[in-house]
Amino acid sequence: MANQESTIRSIHDFASQNPNITCLTSSSPQFNQLRSIYAHPEIIPLAIIRPSTVKDVQTVVSFLATKRIEFTIRSGGHDMHGRSMRQETVALDMRLINNVTVNPHSSEAAGSETSTATATATIGGGILTGDLISTLHSHGYATPVGSVPAVGYVGWAMYGGYGAYSAQFGLGVDQIVGARIVNARGEIVEADQDLLKGIRGAGGAFGVVVELTVRVYKIQKILAGMIMFESTDLSTAIPQYNSAYAALAAAEEGLPLALSVHQGILNAPTPTFTVLFVWSSSNLDVGYKWLEKIKTLSPCIASTVQETTPRGCLEDADRHFAKTTHGRMWTISMKQITEEVARVIAQYTAKMPDDPHILFDMHQLRACSPSARPNNDSVFSAREPHFEFEINTIVEDQGKLQVALAWGEDFREALRRTSAENIMPVQYLSFMREEEVDHSRIFGEHLPFLQELKRNLDPDNVFNAAISYL
Ligand SMILES: Cc1cc2nc3c(=O)[nH]c(=O)nc-3n(C[C@H](O)[C@H](O)[C@H](O)COP(=O)(O)OP(=O)(O)OC[C@H]3O[C@@H](n4cnc5c(N)ncnc54)[C@H](O)[C@@H]3O)c2cc1C
Structure with a gap:
């Protein structure tokens, strides 16, 4: 592999031969702003190369591969383990290719x-x-x-x-x-x-x-927003909501396809049980009825759900997320939120460290989804209905990082100790570290x-x- 000095020299030569492709090194004015990624702002790449056309990407990859220069690929920079930028490694920044x-x-x-x-x-x-x-x-x-x-x-x-x-x-x-x-x-x-x-x-x-x-x-039009539930006693609220939600899903009518409810526990400023509600059918009257049903699953204290658009929903959610942070994510996927699992979630979220960035949330793949069935045209293997849990041990105040990491790891371990048959064999690759990836399980x-x-x-x-x- 090329050493750093000769790599920098090669990149300068490349930049002068390809003036249409932006190449930045640490002395470039925009470098610091462009190198910033979500959870690892400490990583300083050797250079950032910014192609703006497919042809440019071709030129950049040919150059890097021929010179045997290692590189990473960066788009949104939101990989929780910082894998789109490596220390002292070239980063190919794809963000200008956004047609x-x-x-x-x-x-x-x-x-x-x-x-x-x-x-x-x-x-x-x-x-x-x-x-x-x-x-x-x-x-x-x-x-x-x-x-x-x-x-x-x-x-x-x-x-x-x-x-x-x-x-x-x-x-x-x-x-x-x-x-x-x-x-x-x-x-x-x-x-x-x-x-x-x-x-x-x-x-x-x-x-x-x-x-x-x-x-x-x-x-075009959807209903979306956050529902907040009474959270002084999470050990009651979380199991109560989840057993009522499971009963609603199992009822003859079942849950409509247009309904999406995404549970989270945020520091707001103390641990607060929330549900991000999205209703994506144009029949908003039916959506309002489902909103009322979800609000009764546990005592509700506030709701911001309103008529909006998919764009408005994203803009609104954006206000709740940090732009950059420090830390990592722990993930585990479960087939169901059993009473045992709900109790563990309540126990650990009640003692969530108090940094405003820390949160616990989850996604659900419901049985009715077109993705919840075997699909031989894809290597994504988590096709059984499940909940994907995300323990975000991320902090604004770096002084709280060690406490947050210890809490996150203990939380994930406690979930791992619950009934083994309920744990999905396949976990979410995006949030796993390299040493946690067992290929035969992930890709089956x-x-x-x-x-x-x-x-x-x-x-x-x-x-x-x-x-x-x-
Ligand atoms: C705040 C936050 C919220 C999130 N929300 C969700 C969510 O709601 N649902 C969910 O499923 N996941 C979610 N994630 C996980 C996220 O989807 C993944 O981490 C995703 O890979 C990030 O993509 P990125 O382009 O932002 O990140 P990057 O760090 O830029 O890239 C991530 C990986 O993809 C590769 N990559 C990116 N673009 C290309 C390309 N064009 N060609 C080849 N490789 C490429 C990179 O090399 C890197 O390995 C979230 C993560 C964060 C931090």
Whole structure:
């Protein structure tokens, strides 16, 4: 591998031969602002290269691969373990590739058996969630996304993509109907069925994803907002809400597809039990009835739920999240929130350390979702209905980090000690550290296929920073 000084020299030469591609080193005025990532602001890359076209990406990857210069790929910078930037390593910053084209009459989506989509959108590999939703909204469309606008859409979707709308339309990973990558030889490749299958779950292991085509849906008005429940006694509120929610789901009528409820416990400023409510059907009257039902599952003290749009919902959620922070995430996925699990959640969230960034939240993949069924066109394997728990041990005040980390680890261990049959064999890759990744569990029967795909497409492991660690 090239040493640092010669790498910097090569990058300066490259920059002078390619004046249209922005190359920044630590002395560049914009460097500090552009290097900032969500949970690891301490990481200082060697250089940041910012292509603005697919052709530029091709030029950059050919240069880096030929010179054997290691690099990471950065879009939204929201990987909790900081894997889009490495200390003293070149970062390929994709954020200038943020185009969106809506294809209103896509035959691909219309022919799909698993979705009611009528359209697709072709999007740049570096687009952020908020920008995507904003542009889609101006065309009358939306697509499933997570809760934070600054998260990169591609990084979110390729490894799973939990969020509101998943009961109705499926997870992010199942929206992907096409992809273009720049491979290790610097070639632009249109993904065939095998590569698409690999990208749907193992993400950037095979190249830089310069473009995705995803399903989009006619959604304009929605109901969304936060419901806050009485939280002086979480050991009552959390089990009470969850047993009533399970009963509602099991009732003959069941939960409607358009309903999404996302539980969280936030320091506001003491641990407060909240539910992010989203109703995504145009029949808002029915949505209001479901809002009233959810509000009665445990004593409700306030609600901000109102008529809004997918864009408004994201903008609102953004106010609750830190822009940068310090710390890590612990994840565990459970089939159900049993009484035992609800008790552990209540016990640990009641003693949540008091930094405002710390929170516990969860996503749910409901049985009715198009993603909750075996899918041989994807290597994402958590297809059984489940809850994905996120213990965010992130802090504003670094002095509180050790206490927060110890609390998070104990919390996750306590959840691990609950009934083993209820714990999902597959955990969420996006939030796991390298040493926690057991490939045979994460990818299950797809692992030999993936390993062969990796050997064929990236034999020298140029894309070794991808979080699937193949
Ligand atoms: C505040 C916050 C909220 C979140 N909310 C949710 C949520 O609601 N649902 C959910 O499922 N997850 C959520 N996540 C997890 C998030 O979706 C993943 O960490 C995702 O990978 C972040 O993507 P990014 O582009 O922002 O991050 P980055 O750190 O830039 O990238 C993440 C990974 O993807 C790779 N990558 C990014 N773009 C490309 C590309 N174009 N080609 C190849 N590889 C690429 C990077 O190399 C890196 O390995 C959240 C994370 C945070 C910090």
